[in-house]
Amino acid sequence: DVKVTQSSRYLVKRTGEKVFLECVQDMDHENMFWYRQDPGLGLRLIYFSYDVKMKEKGDIPEGYSVSREKKERFSLILESASTNQTSMYLCASAVRQNHEQYFGPGTRLTVT
Amino acid sequence: AQTVTQSQPEMSVQEAETVTLSCTYDTSESDYYLFWYKQPPSRQMILVIRQEAYKQQNATENRFSVNFQKAAKSFSLKISDSQLGDAAMYFCAYGSSNTGKLIFGQGTTLQVKP
Numbered sequence: 001d002v003k004v005t006q007s008s009r010y011l012v013k014r015t016g017e018k019v020f021l022e023c024v025q026d027m028d029h030e031n032m033f034w035y036r037q038d039p040g041l042g043l044r045l046i047y048f049s050y051d052v053k054m055k056e057k058g059d060i061p062e063g064y065s066v067s068r069e070k071k072e073r074f075s076l077i078l079e080s081a082s083t084n085q086t087s088m089y090l091c092a093s094a095v096r097q098n099h100e101q102y103f104g105p106g107t108r109l110t111v112t
Numbered sequence: 113a114q115t116v117t118q119s120q121p122e123m124s125v126q127e128a129e130t131v132t133l134s135c136t137y138d139t140s141e142s143d144y145y146l147f148w149y150k151q152p153p154s155r156q157m158i159l160v161i162r163q164e165a166y167k168q169q170n171a172t173e174n175r176f177s178v179n180f181q182k183a184a185k186s187f188s189l190k191i192s193d194s195q196l197g198d199a200a201m202y203f204c205a206y207g208s209s210n211t212g213k214l215i216f217g218q219g220t221t222l223q224v225k226p
Contacts, residue, residue, distance in 0.1 A: 031212055033213075033214075035216075040121070040218055041218060042116075042118075042203060042216040042217050042218045042219050043203065043214075043216040044216075045213060045214075045215075048212075048213065050212075058213070090157065094212065096212065099145050099207040099209070099212055099214075100147070100159055100162060101159075101214055102159075103149075103156055103157040103158070104156070105155075105156045106156075106157075
């Protein structure tokens with residue numbers, strides 16, 4: 001079975017802090033994705049990556065950056081956390097040509 | 113740009129009955145994929161069913177089936193013999209063959225009554 005893990009299930013940070021969310025997949029998938037999930041809005045794509053050291057902006061990249069130094073790991077960085085970044089963050093991975101994404105358990109981030 | 117719309121924020125069904133969740137999408141692409149994902153309360157999102165746009169036959173997966181109407185850009189999910197474990201939020205998603213990105217609808221929360 002594909003396994004996608006995220007470093008924390010719950011996280012509380014203060015405004016202005018730098019926040020790192022880590023995601024690791026164990027199936028050698030080329031594609032990795034970061035979403036945020038908010039009630040009534042579904043999932044919105046923040047960033048994605050097709051390969052190591054490659055990244056593409058999604059629909060809502062403002063306030064976020066990403067890093068993919070190894071194929072299995074994709075990190076989401078909030079350079080200076082703000083209260084409007086309080087949300088559920090979901091990581092996903094996929095085989096390049098398959099399009100079927102496998103999701104991690106999510107990190108519920110609260111910024112106070 | 114592609115969009116996905118789920119017009120039913122909440123649905124409920126009696127255990128053992130059948131329920132249909134609606135989804136419409138908009139695209140100018142001819143080659144794409146459609147998915148239904150399930151997110152149980154406090155649990156991981158999992159794939160329920162997928163449909164390739166070039167296939168005319170509707171996908172089925174045990175008690176789950178879809179009604180794919182390509183011309184109408186409609187992709188509904190039918191759950192037969194509903195079980196308590198089907199209670200979850202369901203997301204419809206459009207997958208672009210060009211980019212591999214998924215675009216999600218707003219989600220439908222399904223309640224199953226015993």
